[in-house]
Amino acid sequence: MNLNIKAQQANTYDAIVVGSGISGGWAAKELTQKGLKVLLLDRGEDIEHVSGYKTAMTNPWEFPHRGRPTTQVAEEQAVQARTGYTISESSSYLFVNDKDNPYLEDKRFDWMRGYHKGGRSLMWGRQVYRWSDLDFEANAKEGIAIDWPIRYKDIQPWYDYVERFIGVSGNKENLPHLPDSLYQPAMDMYCLEKHIKGAVEKKWPERRWTIGRVAHLTKPTAEQTALGRASCQYRNLCIRGCPYGAYFSSQAATLPVAQKTGRLTFRPYSFVTSLIYDEKKQKATGVRVIDEQTSQELTFNARIIFLCASSMASTYIMLNSTSNRFPNGLGNDSGELGHNVMDHHFRVGASGEYEGFDDQYYYGRRANGVYVPRYRNLPGQQKRDYLRGFGYQGSASRMNWGRGYGLEGFGADFKEQLTKPGPWTMGLTGFGECLPYHENKVVLDHSKKDKWGQPVLRFDADFKDNEMRMRKDMGNDAAEMLEAAGLKNVRINDAGSWPGLGIHEMGTARMGNDPKTSVLNKFNQVHSVKNVFNTDGACMTSANCVNPSLTYMALTARAANYAVQEMKKQNL
Structure with a gap:
């Protein structure tokens, strides 16, 4: 009996954080800095900052297959390949083996995952945008799903707090529906992007063109350089991991801070299968874990638990x-x-070509693009035949030698022609909001087991009429903006989209005021299990049309602050 007590004490912490990605890294940082002894659990290997980025400094000719995946990798990562970029030779090791980690699809769902320290904070797109009350109030005003339990005023201080730490570059635009952040100097637009901006904003003043707001350092603060972070080097090899710490990741930013407190224990290869619930205490007392290297089943105990696993x-x-x-x-x-x-x-x-600016090029490989904030269905505007709206991301570039595939010619003159930059092109891709439909769901399916003998998820979700109507505007508007700026050969592109492919999956444990219609309260706390918090995408009550990671970070910092306050009051 005494041995069991000692074993339990040895596996007991003030807090357990499940997942070390964007949300989990923030939870670990905040909780350790506030004095808690924290166990951070994640699946897969312990990827160390800089040394763990296996291909970050690899030259193209040094890859055995020149960047292409082997047949074996293509088979093992067939789902991960649906994005079109995740299984290159340079980055496939960061994504899961689909055969070992299966799931079921009643309708197509593209689940992109990275099981390792840092999670998808190593592979994310780094676009960061604040939400506004237009977004937090939309459900209530339109009678869709349930109301958010928070408003912009509740999260605004936490946006400030997070942005100062992570570093965000961008321009202020003073748009009420897309609040400005605390910015480091913005990256510059290319000449064609500036030209299109001028033409579009002259014809449609409400269609603002700006540079993307990204979690890339352009003028690091003393706090950031003290962590070993440096300015973006314009390599645009971010998918491989950044050895300069220029973009925000758990490895470069939050976890070093947590580790310096001396109160963080990180355990890799730890598959958390479930939480342990004590019916007498009406609390979760810990987590059940399968060690993915030994298959040993373990339990760890804590006073509070943060679920940040994605x-x-x-x-x-x-x-x-x-x-x-x-x-x-x-x-x-x-x-x-x-x-x-x-x-x-x-x-x-849409995309198109531009005749002009032949004497201009761009410096480096900017890891960013332009952004066109939402301009449809805003207050005071005539409503479209769909709810909510969309924004655009895109960039200009000059054609390279690859354009030779579509050109007639041969010989020395033809080769010489292809050594010079081709015409300028511009592409825009819309990102649209999906409404929260109750029937879009994921369930546990015990008929199929994974490598560890655990049940798998079954997805039954799709985009519906509202999203399909929106997509017509997303294509047509993009084309008319490019045509208005004088681009030629403008083409509308619609390659189709399925849930999961945007890698912004949300909503499955939503926040709300009423326990009868929601899972979490306004502090991301499970209504009926007060010592369990969820601060990743599952908590979202609606989706907005902007990238959501900044909001996850702000909600995590806010929830961690609240949890520690409640612990001090002996409420947890």
Whole structure:
């Protein structure tokens, strides 16, 4: 008996954080800095900053297959390949083996995952935008789903707090529906982008063109350089991991701070399968873990638990945490756990060519593009035949030698022609909001098991009429803007979009004021299990049309602050 008590004490912490990605890294940082002893659990290997980025400094000719995946890799990562870029030879090791980590699809769902220290903070697109009350109030005003339990005033100080730490470059635009951030100097637009901006804003003043707001350092603060972070080097090899720490990742920013406190324990290869619920205490007492290297089953105990494993992984853990009190998943009194799956629909827009600026090029490889904020269905505007709106991301470039595939010619003159930059081109891709539909869901399916003998997720979600109507505007508007700026051969592109492919999956454990219709309260706390918090994409009550990661960070910092306050009051 005494040995068991000592073993339990050895595996006991003040807090357990599940997942070390964008949200988990922030939870670890905030909780350790506030004095808590934290266990951080993640699946896969311990990728160290700089030394763990296996291909960050590899030259193109040094890859055995010149960047192309082997047949074996293509087979093992067939789902991950659906994005079109995730299984290159330079980055495939950061994405999961689909055969070892299967899931089921009633309708197509593209689940992109990275199981390792830092999670998808190593592979994300780094675009960061604040939400406004237009977004937090939309559900209530339109009678869609349920109301958000927070407003912009609740999260604005936490946006400030997060942005000062991570570093965001961008321009102020003074748009009420897209609040400005605290910026480091913006990256510059290319000449064609500036030309299109002038033409479009002259014809449609409401269609603002700006440079993307990105979590890349352009003028590091003393706090950031003290962590070993430096300015963006314009390599645009971010998918390989940044050895300069120029873009925000858990490895470069939050985890070093947490580690310096001496209160962080990180454990890799730790597959958290479920939470342990004590029915007498009405609390979660810990987590069950499978060690992915030894297959040993372990338990770890803590006073509070932060689920930050990514939206679907956190929902999986809650659905798999059953008990007499919660037969359908921990905290699932509302029946909403697993429902309201959302993602952004995209891969629709336009592209064209421009005759001019032949004497101009661009410096470096800017890891960013232009951004066109939402301009449809804003207050005071005539409503379209759909709800909500969309924004655009895109960039200009000059054609390279690859254009030779479509040209007639041969010989020395032809080769010489292809050594020079080709015409300027511009492409725009729309990112549209998806409404929260109750019928878009994910459930546990016990008929199929993964490598560890655990049930898998089954997805049943799709985009519906509102999103399809929106896509018409997303394509047509992009084309008319490029044509208005004088571009030729303008083509509308719609490659189709499926939930998951935007890698902004959200909504399956949504926040709300009423425990009967939501899983979490306004502080990301499970209504019926007060010592469990969820701050990744699962918590979102609606989707907006902007990249959501900045909001995850702000919600995490806010929830961690609240959790520690509640612990001090002996409420947790």
